[in-house]
Amino acid sequence: MSNCRQQAAGSTKLTPEEHLANITELIAQFGTWPSTESILVADALDRYLVTAVPAPYDSPRFSNSQVDGYALSQAALDRLPGSFSVGADIPAGADPALKYPQGIDPDNSGETIVPIMTGAKIPAGVAAIVRVEDAVPPEFPENTHNDGTNGTNTDASRGKPTAPRREISMAQKGQFIRQQGIDSRAGEVIVDSGEVLSPTAIAALAFQGVSTVKVRKRARVLIATGGAEVAEIGELDAEAGSAVIPDANFPMLAAQAQRYGLEPVGRVHIDDDVDSLATSLQKAIDVHQPDLVVTSGGISKGKYEVVRQLLADGDGAWFGAVAQQPGGPQGYGSFAGVPCICLPGNPVSSLVSFRLFVAPAVGLVPEPIKVISAEPLTGLSDKDQFLRARFEYSSGHVRARVVSGPGSHLLQQAVAADALVRVPAGATVNARQRLWAYPL
């Protein structure tokens, strides 16, 4: 134990914030993370954007119709209320300059109105658009899409040529025209660096024709769990007298890694032998090339604390105590040049520690929020508690209700939790007190 750079007995414990800062520093010192990659926008959901993307175009990139309706010139507007002949229509996706090279009303007569579909580009000379249902009769004439029959038509029910006409009573200048650039201007930032891409952000990028983005690579995490009392998957002797338990930590930490935007790349089983841990860790690092290793267990004061025994002499190592419960014993170090974050082995301690120290350092976590405690709580005298809790929303308030006892072995009771609520050391919390809650 003389090898371990533990904190001296009685020394001040680190705050959770200090420990997170140290881990962030460790990653910066040893890590290959963060590196970046360019990926397709379509594959970029929930990825962290590294470079701000400016819009190449105005949005909308051309003025277009907001509705299915009739385009009116200023001269037509001036004739309202009135009756109009109906010109050749403008479908969405067609360049209206082909049908109306000089605009919809080159002689400023105001005689003819032009059917235009939702999303269609506005041709020259349009002052307003009237919805199809606001004209009389309230639907489009047939067959106005053939340019050659502009202004004339065959009424199928009567079998003879007619000139389709529509009555329009009123319109406001500019109505139902989506002006070019009304949403945003070319050069404006669509999504800023540091943002995490939502479906809406992906749509906004795609809408601007942006097909690839530069994002952070997901941190590749090798997860080492076990301890002699923990059975490898499939190995468990389930008989009543057994002193071993199944490994809950590997599936849990792998799921947390996914939830917080990391990529679990491999697994190492820890038994209680330092040399075999060194061998299997080296092998897994060679195979999986992780950005970091996360271990669970083997760091406290027992006699078989192989993680601490393996790493405590290595570069940058620290093993000691953080002033919190659960998750008091913590550690970090490096192995084969790869940073290692060493969590305590109780499942709940591991869960809390991964959320508080691994995810914020190399992943994506929601910000803590101030909540109202749903019940009176009494803190511990000398350390902050992170109790498993559930958010409750009502009438504009957000509360957190504790769902589990404080013990770090109370995993089953923690299942309903979607937050950790932090009870400061020495605090006596009443119903009006605000606490920080960390969404899980």
Add this chain to the structure above:
Amino acid sequence: MSNCRQQAAGSTKLTPEEHLANITELIAQFGTWPSTESILVADALDRYLVTAVPAPYDSPRFSNSQVDGYALSQAALDRLPGSFSVGADIPAGADPALKYPQGIDPDNSGETIVPIMTGAKIPAGVAAIVRVEDAVPPEFPENTHNDGTNGTNTDASRGKPTAPRREISMAQKGQFIRQQGIDSRAGEVIVDSGEVLSPTAIAALAFQGVSTVKVRKRARVLIATGGAEVAEIGELDAEAGSAVIPDANFPMLAAQAQRYGLEPVGRVHIDDDVDSLATSLQKAIDVHQPDLVVTSGGISKGKYEVVRQLLADGDGAWFGAVAQQPGGPQGYGSFAGVPCICLPGNPVSSLVSFRLFVAPAVGLVPEPIKVISAEPLTGLSDKDQFLRARFEYSSGHVRARVVSGPGSHLLQQAVAADALVRVPAGATVNARQRLWAYPL
């Protein structure tokens, strides 16, 4: 247009709730969803559990030590404060009955205490555990793990046999023992049916040796987007005079599908021809075997509304208006026996509609929550508005602040939104008014 089962002009529009109920009914009527599958617990993050899982064992399944320390018998407790010889240790994972078949103090002498590691099974005869650091000297003796040297030891620094002893001043009966079943009892439900599996739930299942769970299959969604003004990917003519725009809806809807627990399985491009839509839809259904089709665009009053034209005569079809903005025009139907949900084509309308109607019907969405409006808002006279907004948490309150104008073409402005805030028809909202917000 005579084919369309549209609502009669002036008929009462559906509420969003009525439309969602109709879509849920459509899925039940035509759908192959929900079906179930058994998957590995380790792969089950964010999946919807179909069958409640009862615990096969107590948790913890055997009483074990909460700390690295010394196990004391009742007779030893009765001797406190006192000095004790140190017996052979109990590592985690070992059956203590092998070293202590008759318990740690078969003769009730209280002379000997037994080193025991965190997580190790408690042998018979243990009344309390004292932390290693609370004994004097505050660390374990060497070499107590060899059963044959029980009670005697070789002090390496002096080279002659010694009997290691420890002074202990006080202990409370039962301390640092995690009692079997204290977390939960065999037979209690670990995770209930209808729950979505979190990392903690996965850990609790794995901890009980549960390796597979029965979950809902993810709904397989075929996404059809386009319209003649929308270019297929890679096809866009970006020159200034172009009247076409890139397809924002496919990547957006595919990302929403992923976010809400659906599986986007394929894509159909909609152009403005009914027959070619029928052909490509049939082909994609044959290939991808979707549980449902989601279309975007082609359902309103224009002349090229191919989705409506294709589906309006089919089984169970409905095309009409929902009293909301954006997303007023809505529709549904079936094609080749597959239910089709038909969303309006504007990106923001599609976004809102997918969140309100597709995700809740076949996916997983967070519950709406009551929030405080961050600003005065005035509703429309005749329909509910779903404004793009951002949650703001402060001091136990949750507010929603609108980030975008109301227009359904204001996609770029919606990028910052993480919620839809619902402004009821006719409402005048002041700063104290509570509104429903739908997390995106």
